[in-house]
Amino acid sequence: MTVSRVLRNRGDVSEATREKVLEAARTLGYVPNKIAGALASQRVNLVGVIIPSLSNLVFPEVLSGISAELEDTGLQPVVGVTNYRPDKEEAVLYEMLSWRPSGVIIAGLEHTEAARAMLENAGVPVVEIMDVDGEGVDSVVGISHRRAGRHMAEAIIAAGYRKIGFLGTKMPEDHRARKRFEGFSEGLAAAGLTVNDTEFYSGGSALLKGREMTQAILARSPELDFLYYSNDMIGAGGLLWCLENGYDVPERLGLAGFNGVDLLEGLPRRLATMDACRREIGRKAAEIIAGRPHSGMIGGEVIELEPVLQLGDTIRRR
Amino acid sequence: MTVSRVLRNRGDVSEATREKVLEAARTLGYVPNKIAGALASQRVNLVGVIIPSLSNLVFPEVLSGISAELEDTGLQPVVGVTNYRPDKEEAVLYEMLSWRPSGVIIAGLEHTEAARAMLENAGVPVVEIMDVDGEGVDSVVGISHRRAGRHMAEAIIAAGYRKIGFLGTKMPEDHRARKRFEGFSEGLAAAGLTVNDTEFYSGGSALLKGREMTQAILARSPELDFLYYSNDMIGAGGLLWCLENGYDVPERLGLAGFNGVDLLEGLPRRLATMDACRREIGRKAAEIIAGRPHSGMIGGEVIELEPVLQLGDTIRRR
DNA sequence: CCCGTCGCCGTTATCGCTAACATAGCGCTT
DNA sequence: AAGCGCTATGTTAGCGATAACGGCGACGGG
Numbered sequence: 001m002t003v004s005r006v007l008r009n010r011g012d013v014s015e016a017t018r019e020k021v022l023e024a025a026r027t028l029g030y031v032p033n034k035i036a037g038a039l040a041s042q043r044v045n046l047v048g049v050i051i052p053s054l055s056n057l058v059f060p061e062v063l064s065g066i067s068a069e070l071e072d073t074g075l076q077p078v079v080g081v082t083n084y085r086p087d088k089e090e091a092v093l094y095e096m097l098s099w100r101p102s103g104v105i106i107a108g109l110e111h112t113e114a115a116r117a118m119l120e121n122a123g124v125p126v127v128e129i130m131d132v133d134g135e136g137v138d139s140v141v142g143i144s145h146r147r148a149g150r151h152m153a154e155a156i157i158a159a160g161y162r163k164i165g166f167l168g169t170k171m172p173e174d175h176r177a178r179k180r181f182e183g184f185s186e187g188l189a190a191a192g193l194t195v196n197d198t199e200f201y202s203g204g205s206a207l208l209k210g211r212e213m214t215q216a217i218l219a220r221s222p223e224l225d226f227l228y229y230s231n232d233m234i235g236a237g238g239l240l241w242c243l244e245n246g247y248d249v250p251e252r253l254g255l256a257g258f259n260g261v262d263l264l265e266g267l268p269r270r271l272a273t274m275d276a277c278r279r280e281i282g283r284k285a286a287e288i289i290a291g292r293p294h295s296g297m298i299g300g301e302v303i304e305l306e307p308v309l310q311l312g313d314t315i316r317r318r
Numbered sequence: 319m320t321v322s323r324v325l326r327n328r329g330d331v332s333e334a335t336r337e338k339v340l341e342a343a344r345t346l347g348y349v350p351n352k353i354a355g356a357l358a359s360q361r362v363n364l365v366g367v368i369i370p371s372l373s374n375l376v377f378p379e380v381l382s383g384i385s386a387e388l389e390d391t392g393l394q395p396v397v398g399v400t401n402y403r404p405d406k407e408e409a410v411l412y413e414m415l416s417w418r419p420s421g422v423i424i425a426g427l428e429h430t431e432a433a434r435a436m437l438e439n440a441g442v443p444v445v446e447i448m449d450v451d452g453e454g455v456d457s458v459v460g461i462s463h464r465r466a467g468r469h470m471a472e473a474i475i476a477a478g479y480r481k482i483g484f485l486g487t488k489m490p491e492d493h494r495a496r497k498r499f500e501g502f503s504e505g506l507a508a509a510g511l512t513v514n515d516t517e518f519y520s521g522g523s524a525l526l527k528g529r530e531m532t533q534a535i536l537a538r539s540p541e542l543d544f545l546y547y548s549n550d551m552i553g554a555g556g557l558l559w560c561l562e563n564g565y566d567v568p569e570r571l572g573l574a575g576f577n578g579v580d581l582l583e584g585l586p587r588r589l590a591t592m593d594a595c596r597r598e599i600g601r602k603a604a605e606i607i608a609g610r611p612h613s614g615m616i617g618g619e620v621i622e623l624e625p626v627l628q629l630g631d632t633i634r635r636r
Numbered sequence: 637c638c639c640g641t642c643g644c645c646g647t648t649a650t651c652g653c654t655a656a657c658a659t660a661g662c663g664c665t666t
Numbered sequence: 667a668a669g670c671g672c673t674a675t676g677t678t679a680g681c682g683a684t685a686a687c688g689g690c691g692a693c694g695g696g
Contacts, residue, residue, distance in 0.1 A: 002645060004684065012643060029439045034416040035357045036682030039651045043684095044353070054381055060372040067399065076413060079397050081385060095394060098352040121347045207584025237584045244586055266525025266555045268562055320675060322654065332674060354652030357681045 007032055038100070047289050048096035049077045050106040052084045052174075057233070057261055058278055059107070062129065065282020066105065073290040075102060084173040090115045097122055103289035109134035110175050125292040125299060127285040130276075131176050132304045141284045141303045145176045146183035148274055148307050152228060152256060153187025159315050161226035161254050164188060166195045167213045167238065168230030170202040177230045180258065184228060197221040201234070210237020225253055232257035232264055235271050239314065243268060255314040260307075270312035277305040325350055356418070365607050366414035367395045368424040370402045370492075375551070375579055376596055377425070380447065383600020384423065391608040393420060402491040408433045415440055421607035427452035428493050443610040443617060445603040448594075449494050450622045459602045459621045463494045464501035466592055466625050470546060470574060471505025477633050479544035479572050482506065484513045485531045485556065486548030488520040495548045498576065502546060515539040519552070528555020543571055550575035550582055553589050557632065561586060573632040578625075588630035595623040 005011045006021040013021075024030070038044045049066060051059040066077050078101065080092035090112045096104065097118055103125040109132075111119070119126045119137045126138040133146045156164065166184065168177055188194055199217040201209040210233065218224065229235035235257025239249070247253045249269065257264075260275030284303050292299070311317065323329045324339040331339075342348070356362045367384060369377040384395050396419065398410035408430045414422065415436055421443040427450075429437070437444045437455045444456040451464045474482065484502065487495055506512055517535040519527040528551065536542065547553035553575025557567070565571045567587065575582075578593030602621050610617070629635065 001647085001684080005645090008684090012645095014644065017645085029435060031412065031415050031436070033357075033418060033682055035353055035362070035418060036651090037684070039351075039353045039357050039653085040682075040684035042651070054372070054378040057375075060378065063372055080394075094349065097349050100351060100353060117347060118349070205580040205583040207581050209584075211584055240584065240586060262523040263525050265523040266527075266529055266558065268558060319654080319677085323675090326654090328654095330673065335674080351652055354681090355654070357683085358652080358654040360654095360681070 004032075042100075044100050044102055045075050046078050046099060046101040047075050047286070048080065048093075048099075048101045048104045048106075050080045050082060050089060050092055050096065050104070052082050052089075052107055054079075054081055057263075058259055058276065061278040062107075062282040065279035066286040067282075068279075069283045069286035070290060075286075075290055077105075077286075084171055086110075086112050086115070086173065090118075093118055100124075103127070103292070105129055105285045105289065107131075108175055109136055109140070125289050127288050129281050129285050131179070132302060133179050136300075136302065138299050139285075139288050139301045139303075141281050141288070141305070143277060143281075143305050143307045144183075145179040146186075148258070148276075149180035149183030149185075150187035150190075151183075151307075151309060152180075152258075152274060153184045153191075155309055155311070155315065156226055156228070156254065156256070157188070157191045157193065159250075159254065159318065162193065163196050163221075163224045164193065164226045164228065165197045165199070165217050165221060165224045166228050166230070167199045167201075167210070167217060167234060170200040180230060196224060206231065206233035207237040207240075210234030210239075211241040212237075214238035214241045227253065227255050229255070229257045232259045232261045232271060232273055235273070236264060236267055239267060239269060239271050250314045250316040254316060256312075260310065264312075269314060270310075272310060272312040272315040274307045274309050276307055280305055322350075360418075362418050362420055363393050364396050364417060364419040365393050365604070366398065366411075366417075366419045366422045366424075368398045368400060368407060368410055368414070368422070370400050370407075370425055372397075372399055375581075376577060376594065379596040380425075380600040383597035384604040385600075386597075387601045387604035388608060393604075393608055395423075395604075402489055404428075404430050404433075404491065408436075411436055418442075421445070421610070423447055423603045423607065425449075426493055427454055427458070443607050445606050447599050447603050449497070450620060451497050454618075454620065456617050457603075457606050457619045457621075459599050459606070459623070461595060461599075461623050461625045462501075463497040464504075466576070466594075467498035467501030467503075468505035469501075469625075469627060470498075470576075470592060471502045471509075473627055473629070473633065474544055474546070474572065474574070475506070475509045475511065477568075477572065477636065479633075480511065481514050481539075481542045482511065482544045482546065483515045483517070483535050483539060483542045484546050484548070485517045485519075485528070485535060485552060488518040498548060514542060524549065524551035525555040525558075528552030528557075529559040530555075532556035532559045545571065545573050547573070547575045550577045550579045550589060550591055553591070554582060554585055557585060557587060557589050568632045568634040572634060574630075578628065582630075587632060588628075590628060590630040590633045592625045592627050594625055598623055 003021050005013050006018050082089040082092055093115050105127045107130050109128050128136045128140050130142045132140055132142045132144050185195055197217055199213040201213055239255055242249050256272035258274050260273050264271050321339050323331050324336050400407040400410055411433050423445045425448050427446050446454045446458050448460045450458055450460045450462050515535055517531040519531055557573055560567050574590035576592050578591050582589050
């Protein structure tokens with residue numbers, strides 16, 4: 001017991017014995033067994049974080065926001081990756097909950113029925129992140145992708161573009177990209193316009209795909225005067241291709257992406273984009289998990305962040 | 319016990335009771351407590367993975383190799399990030415070992431003394447990855463960065479470049495970048511050459527930094543005819559800058575990066591690089607951890623992978 | 637001088653599961 | 667009818683920590 005007290009800095013132990021314990025622990029190379037500790041105390045200093053992918057650049061940024069916020073709370077994030085597959089998400093969630101974490105942060109609002117039930121019965125704070133367009137289980141932190149798409153459509157129309165193409169991912173499970181597209185279409189519809197042509201991809205180097213898709217869509221529909229990309233990476237590829245092929249950007253052809261990745265700063269021209277508040281989302285989510293025990297177990301907060309439209313150099317200004 | 323047997327698929331249980339148990343578990347929403355399970359069985363299906371950063375693109379790729387290999391072994395990776403800080407590495411390692419994982423995969427061969435001691439006494443397989451230039455604790459999977467640098471130097475010299483600049487990160491704790499630089503310098507020295515000028519950066523958008531550094535180094539040393547970048551991202555920034563500013567690449571000025579990230583495929587010209595075998599490193603490391611229990615606890619293997627030089631379009635060919 | 641308080645440390649009983657062994661019931665042989 | 671070998675299920679004793687409480691000097695006030 002005395003050892004336990006020393007190693008956790010809890011309860012009083014005389015300075016003399018404390019020293020002796022630490023000394024002994026050091027020479028023995030003793031590492032306490034958290035498994036036993038967690039079982040006895042019913043407390044686990046882990047927070048489960050479930051995201052669709054690590055190669056998307058967006059999620060590592062969210063993670064870094066989470067880590068930063070958790071840094072000195074004694075909590076530790078544990079990451080699970082679903083590859084955008086609902087069944088994998090369910091499995092990862094089950095696995096995580098079986099370790100009884102102090103909280104769960106999970107991307108998106110769409111889950112299998114079983115996953116939703118698990119989240120509801122987990123008995124720990126749950127934060128669904130990235131997206132606020134829908135019904136959450138507990139707390140929600142994110143942006144409205146639908147409104148983001150709509151907002152972009154309005155900006156494009158205001159800038160005078162009329163023949164609009166959309167380029168995106170082929171993933172049916174990327175609900176946020178889907179919602180952006182829907183919002184975008186609505187925004188166009190409100191002005192009596194529609195998306196004139198679309199192009200989708202999956203897998204491979206996004207930058208390269210951006211080039212290829214741009215070439216393809218412009219070959220097919222040369223009349224287009226604006227291309228809206230569902231992420232910055234393919235947008236960057238498209239931008240490079242357009243510049244190389246002598247398109248007059250943004251006069252003849254406007255371009256925009258989504259996310260606000262800092263990679264864009266190094267491009268020859270600043271691609272129009274919308275910041276998805278990635279780090280901020282991570283921070284807020286972690287804050288809810290870390291703060292919950294103190295703040296009287298309220299739960300169910302919904303925090304909607306406002307993505308900021310950055311016109312950059314690829315949407316003409318009036 | 320019967321429930322335990324059903325849920326672990328271990329031992330024989332009649333089909334009838336198995337069904338009843340599963341049914342009950344489902345309606346109760348029962349999730350077994352792995353903490354108690356792990357304590358009792360002294361087995362934990364987690365593998366600790368410790369890496370310096372998630373924003374480097376390289377590490378998510380290693381991770382994806384690890385996940386893929388672990389996919390159906392019943393093992394699960396748990397990621398810890400050190401931000402290139404040795405003290406953080408030590409803390410993360412301690413935290414991980416206190417959960418008694420089935421194995422540890424850790425980037426690099428350089429650790430604090432305490433961390434090394436922990437790895438030695440962990441009593442589980444340890445794989446140090448990315449780098450083979452040094453002494454490992456147990457198994458090692460990686461490439462020789464020193465040789466990679468040297469190899470690049472030789473290729474550059476063979477192509478006839480003579481006035482060579484080096485651009486890299488300012489991080490003293492990035493031992494692999496340092497080793498590449500040392501090997502590179504050795505390679506030049508062997509031909510009676512030296513690095514004519516250097517430029518270092520830290521933080522910020524790598525692509526943008528690549529531009530800025532390239533501009534700076536060429537302004538200061540216009541006679542340079544080759545720029546070696548310590549990673550592909552700054553190399554890509556440099557390439558874009560050179561093309562925009564009318565440099566004749568690769569005739570007047572050659573360029574090369576390091577890593578072989580697939581982003582390069584979307585650039586206007588293919589940057590010369592060297593593949594760091596990232597996914598492969600992840601796979602092999604995971605394979606060692608997963609295979610160890612079977613293969614008779616040998617341990618101590620060193621797997622050196624061969625990075626392949628890709629000349630691309632930015633080193634002139636003879 | 638007694639008793640309450642405080643500081644420090646030890647004892648006991650869990651936590652929820654699994655390893656290892658025990659038992660019950662059945663069919664079959666001897 | 668007893669004994670054997672199965673299979674299917676139950677019992678017991680931990681795993682290594684912590685919560686909760688208990689004990690024991692020392693000290694100080696009445």
